[in-house]
Amino acid sequence: xxxxxxxxxxxxxxxxxxxxxxxxxxxxxxxxxxxxxxxxxxxxxxxxxxxxxxxxxxxxxxxxxxxxxxxxxxxxxxxxxxxxxxxxxxxxxxxxxxxxxxxxxxxxxxxxxxxxxxxxxxxxxxxxxxxxxxxxxxxxxxxxxxxxxxxxxxxxxxxxxxxxxxxxxxxxxxxxxxxxxxxxxxxxxxxxxxxxxxxxxxxxxxxxxxxxxxxxxxxxxxxxxxxxxxxxxxxxxxxxxxxxxxxxxxxxxxxxxxxxxxxxxxxxxxxxxxxxxxxxxxxxxxxxxxxxxxxxxxxxxxxxxxxxxxxxxxxxxxxxxxxxxxxxxxxxxxxxxxxxxxxxxxxxxxxxxxxxxxxxxxxxxxxxxxxxxxxxxxxxxxxxxxxxxxxxxxxxxxxxxxxxxxxxxxxxxxxxxxxxxxxxxxxxxxxxxxxxxxxxxxxxxxxxxxxxxxxxxxxxxxxxxxxxxxxxxxxxxxxxxxxxxxxxxxxxxxxxxxxxxxxxxxxxxxxxxxxxxxxxxxxxxxxxxxxxxxxxxxxxxxxxxxxxxxxxxxxxxxxxxxxxxxxxxxxxxxxxxxxxxxxxxxxxxxxxxxxxxxxxxxxxxxxxxxxxxxxxxxxxxx
Amino acid sequence: xxxxxxxxxxxxxxxxxxxxxxxxxxxxxxxxxxxxxxxxxxxxxxxxxxxxxxxxxxxxxxxxxxxxxxxxxxxxxxxxxxxxxxxxxxxxxxxxxxxxxxxxxxxxxxxxxxxxxxxxxxxxxxxxxxxxxxxxxxxxxxxxxxxxxxxxxxxxxxxxxxxxxxxxxxxxxxxxxxxxxxxxxxxxxxxxxxxxxxxxxxxxxxxxxxx
Ligand code: HEM
Ligand SMILES: [Cu+2]
Numbered sequence: 001x002x003x004x005x006x007x008x009x010x011x012x013x014x015x016x017x018x019x020x021x022x023x024x025x026x027x028x029x030x031x032x033x034x035x036x037x038x039x040x041x042x043x044x045x046x047x048x049x050x051x052x053x054x055x056x057x058x059x060x061x062x063x064x065x066x067x068x069x070x071x072x073x074x075x076x077x078x079x080x081x082x083x084x085x086x087x088x089x090x091x092x093x094x095x096x097x098x099x100x101x102x103x104x105x106x107x108x109x110x111x112x113x114x115x116x117x118x119x120x121x122x123x124x125x126x127x128x129x130x131x132x133x134x135x136x137x138x139x140x141x142x143x144x145x146x147x148x149x150x151x152x153x154x155x156x157x158x159x160x161x162x163x164x165x166x167x168x169x170x171x172x173x174x175x176x177x178x179x180x181x182x183x184x185x186x187x188x189x190x191x192x193x194x195x196x197x198x199x200x201x202x203x204x205x206x207x208x209x210x211x212x213x214x215x216x217x218x219x220x221x222x223x224x225x226x227x228x229x230x231x232x233x234x235x236x237x238x239x240x241x242x243x244x245x246x247x248x249x250x251x252x253x254x255x256x257x258x259x260x261x262x263x264x265x266x267x268x269x270x271x272x273x274x275x276x277x278x279x280x281x282x283x284x285x286x287x288x289x290x291x292x293x294x295x296x297x298x299x300x301x302x303x304x305x306x307x308x309x310x311x312x313x314x315x316x317x318x319x320x321x322x323x324x325x326x327x328x329x330x331x332x333x334x335x336x337x338x339x340x341x342x343x344x345x346x347x348x349x350x351x352x353x354x355x356x357x358x359x360x361x362x363x364x365x366x367x368x369x370x371x372x373x374x375x376x377x378x379x380x381x382x383x384x385x386x387x388x389x390x391x392x393x394x395x396x397x398x399x400x401x402x403x404x405x406x407x408x409x410x411x412x413x414x415x416x417x418x419x420x421x422x423x424x425x426x427x428x429x430x431x432x433x434x435x436x437x438x439x440x441x442x443x444x445x446x447x448x449x450x451x452x453x454x455x456x457x458x459x460x461x462x463x464x465x466x467x468x469x470x471x472x473x474x475x476x477x478x479x480x481x482x483x484x485x486x487x488x489x490x491x492x493x494x495x496x497x498x499x500x501x502x503x504x505x506x507x508x509x510x511x512x513x514x515x516x517x518x519x520x521x522x523x524x525x526x527x528x529x530x531x532x533x534x535x536x537x538x539x540x541x542x543x544x545x546x547x548x549x550x551x552x553x554x555x556x557x558x559x560x561x562x563x564x565x566x567x568x569x570x571x572x573x574x575x576x577x578x579x580x581x582x583x584x585x586x587x588x589x590x591x592x593x594x595x596x597x598x599x600x601x602x603x604x605x606x607x608x609x610x611x612x613x614x615x616x617x618x619x620x621x622x
Numbered sequence: 623x624x625x626x627x628x629x630x631x632x633x634x635x636x637x638x639x640x641x642x643x644x645x646x647x648x649x650x651x652x653x654x655x656x657x658x659x660x661x662x663x664x665x666x667x668x669x670x671x672x673x674x675x676x677x678x679x680x681x682x683x684x685x686x687x688x689x690x691x692x693x694x695x696x697x698x699x700x701x702x703x704x705x706x707x708x709x710x711x712x713x714x715x716x717x718x719x720x721x722x723x724x725x726x727x728x729x730x731x732x733x734x735x736x737x738x739x740x741x742x743x744x745x746x747x748x749x750x751x752x753x754x755x756x757x758x759x760x761x762x763x764x765x766x767x768x769x770x771x772x773x774x775x776x777x778x779x780x781x782x783x784x785x786x787x788x789x790x791x792x793x794x795x796x797x798x799x800x801x802x803x804x805x806x807x808x809x810x811x812x813x814x815x816x817x818x819x820x821x822x823x824x825x826x827x828x829x830x831x832x833x
Contacts, residue, residue, distance in 0.1 A: 103648040103651075103652065104648065104652060166659060170652050170655045170656055170659070171652070173651075173652075173655055174648050174651050174652045174655065177651060178644070178647055178648055178651060179644075179648075204655060204658055204659045204662075205658070205659065205662050207659070208659050208660070208662040208663035208666060209662065209663075209666045211663060212663060212666040212667060212670070213666075215769070216670070216765075216769070219758075219765065219769065220765075223758070223759075224758070224759040225758060225759060225765035225769070226759065226760075226761055226762045226764070226765045227670070227674070227762055227765050227766065227769075229762065231679060232677075232678070232679050232760075232761050232762050233674065233677030233678045233679060233761050233762035233763060234674070234677070234762040234765075235673060235674065235677070235762065238670055238673055238674075242666060242670075245666075596787065599787060599788075599791070600787065600791045602800065604800070
């Protein structure tokens with residue numbers, strides 16, 4: 001459409017983003033917001049490492065340390081990793097299945113705004129009397145005794161964010177089930193789509209327990225309930241269960257899409273079909289299933305007893321099997337391929353040994369008896385950073401380079417990309433490898449300082465140096481992003497030249513309706529198949545016709561804003577009842593009023609007419 | 623594919639109007655998935671209730687489950703809600719037959735029954751608070767009880783408002799493929815609430831009276 005190419009003022013661009021329901025724009029919003037929180041969490045990590053760089057340090061106080069450490073973990077998991085994963089799911093999955101949008105574009109936008117307002121609410125705590133300080137796990141025995149409103153910010157902020165995530169999960173599930181292009185059978189879906197699918201299913205079943213745990217905590221702290229008040233018959237272990245019934249699946253919710261991204265990268269840059277595709281799908285589903293059976297491995301020392309501990313230990317070790325299958329399939333994909341070492345491929349190759357190291361320590365931790373030694377030491381911190389940074393963050397960085405052209409139409413600089421990679425890789429191992437040793441030497445996690453002369457000084461210092469190297473790497477990537485954006489050199493639809501799946505068959509970025517004609521999918525790696533037959537586009541599965549599109553809407557923003565306001569009211573109602581209750585009421589009124597408006601106002605969307613499409617040479621390029 | 627704005631007659635009305643358009647199919651599936659999530663939510667609430675049942679401050683002589691629940695009241699409430707599920711089935715039956723007026727009649731009855739249930743619940747909670755001092759804040763048992771049963775009650779209230787809104791909004795324009803899936807999904811929600819109640823009746827009230 002001609003209006004699309006006209007230059008737009010800042011105001012209208014902003015309004016466009018505030019009201020968009022287009023999955024590609026929502027992906028950009030997730031990328032920006034998630035990227036922002038990643039930087040915030042990263043700065044918090046640097047504060048942690050500076051404080052621990054030498055014994056008896058007073059860079060921050062003990063109380064501040066607890067807040068920084070808690071906010072670092074909470075931010076990284078809920079506000080950085082999750083939304084960044086969602087960014088790629090939104091950007092890529094609908095294109096990979098040949099859809100024009102997701103099933104519920106309106107809900108897609110709502111999910112984003114809920115996440116953003118929840119995240120902003122959580123971070124308001126810094127300016128309003130102090131952040132949460134009971135760890136990202138927020139165990140009730142600590143959290144119930146935390147003074148001030150920090151933990152209330154945690155509870156309400158995550159509640160709002162969590163609803164957004166749940167909505168996103170349902171949306172992706174329906175999209176994949178109902179909106180695949182002709183010929184796109186389940187066993188032809190690209191692996192990233194498969195992992196999105198399984199992940200979304202896990203979100204659907206994992207987030208409600210967290211919601212319930214948070215509701216209990218909110219009722220206890222703000223409305224006088226007694227769920228976790230032992231003196232009144234309450235029980236704090238209930239929180240541990242609810243949290244980890246959510247929390248363990250959550251780590252798979254993060255790592256499965258990472259596996260998906262790497263599966264795409266390995267196949268693309270080995271220029272070979274993914275080895276053992278069906279076993280990859282099977283392993284993904286199995287991991288998704290087993291992910292719900294192992295939560296109590298976080299509670300070995302809680303005292304559930306030897307029988308429970310043994311069952312959960314064995315179930316945990318069992319997850320190693322499907323994960324191992326995946327590792328071998330990736331290796332065999334490279335085997336005999338013509339491997340091209342692009343920046344994403346660097347991350348993919350480095351991911352394998354890093355993640356295996358994290359897996360090995362995972363099996364060590366799963367041995368319930370041995371875990372009494374490791375529990376709550378730096379060994380655990382090392383373990384989960386090896387899987388989370390070596391797995392999830394590597395994948396997010398690989399994905400950023402890989403999909404940047406598809407999202408923005410420009411290509412990040414490969415030289416700077418590789419420099420970022422080397423800083424990040426070396427920094428990562430320097431930071432976290434020594435933490436294994438620190439843990440085994442007895443350094444507990446979540447302590448704000450340590451004494452000199454206990455053999456902990458050198459390793460802690462090394463760890464801090466590593467953190468600075470990682471920060472340097474990330475800074476170089478930001479420079480890269482700015483330079484690329486300023487240069488603004490547009491690239492073609494298949495900029496890597498090795499695209500295999502449907503997203504590479506349409507322009508970068510795609511037109512807002514994605515596919516002028518829905519493509520016909522003739523097998524796995526649909527676009528690659530066509531390229532191998534000498535074509536440079538997909539065979540259309542339908543004649544050119546009118547395309548139905550959803551209308552933009554400001555309502556998702558308003559619904560989320562209302563909850564944001566209401567949360568302040570709920571939090572302050574005990575000490576400021578004169579204005580807090582009205583505030584809560586106003587907030588809820590905005591939310592439910594907007595929902596009501598949405599339900600009574602018909603929204604049939606609009607059609608792009610055939611004639612307009614004919615004049616438009618984007619879409620399927622033949 | 624059928625057009626959303628199209629006008630229908632009894633003859634042209636499709637057999638499964640709730641799944642006739644892509645939007646409707648998406649809504650149908652999405653709502654089932656949502657109910658899957660709701661199931662886990664209630665499962666967590668039930669598990670907590672069982673863990674905290676009869677947990678009151680030590681040596682406090684507070685009323686326990688066996689002291690407070692009475693069968694007649696909950697029996698009537700159960701009957702009201704179960705019947706309302708049945709009447710909503712009739713409503714959807716008439717929706718599928720393009721009998722708009724009859725659909726409204728049965729949805730109207732559904733709403734009345736649901737409101738009756740809610741009224742009884744309010745009476746019941748009030749009774750517990752004043753007769754037994756069994757409150758939301760008196761003990762972990764109280765918190766768990768009111769949260770589980772209250773969450774269900776909140777769902778009933780939301781369902782009532784939802785169906786009512788749909789009825790008011792569409793009163794003048796009859797059935798079409800845009801609003802038929804909405805009525806259908808609302809009735810699904812209503813059935814779900816009913817199923818949850820069956821579990822509450824069993825786990826909270828029947829098992830509670832046994833001890
Ligand atoms: C990139 C550089 C990073 C550094 C230098 C770093 C450093 C640290 C350190 C030192 C701790 C331990 C705090 C303590 O126990 O006292 C910690 C905790 C944690 N980190 Fe990181 N981290 C980084 C990235 C990440 C990322 C990307 C994630 C998640 C996606 C993450 C998730 C967590 C979590 C969940 C905790 C536990 C917080 C808690 O104990 O409540 N970190 N981090
Ligand atoms: Cu776990």
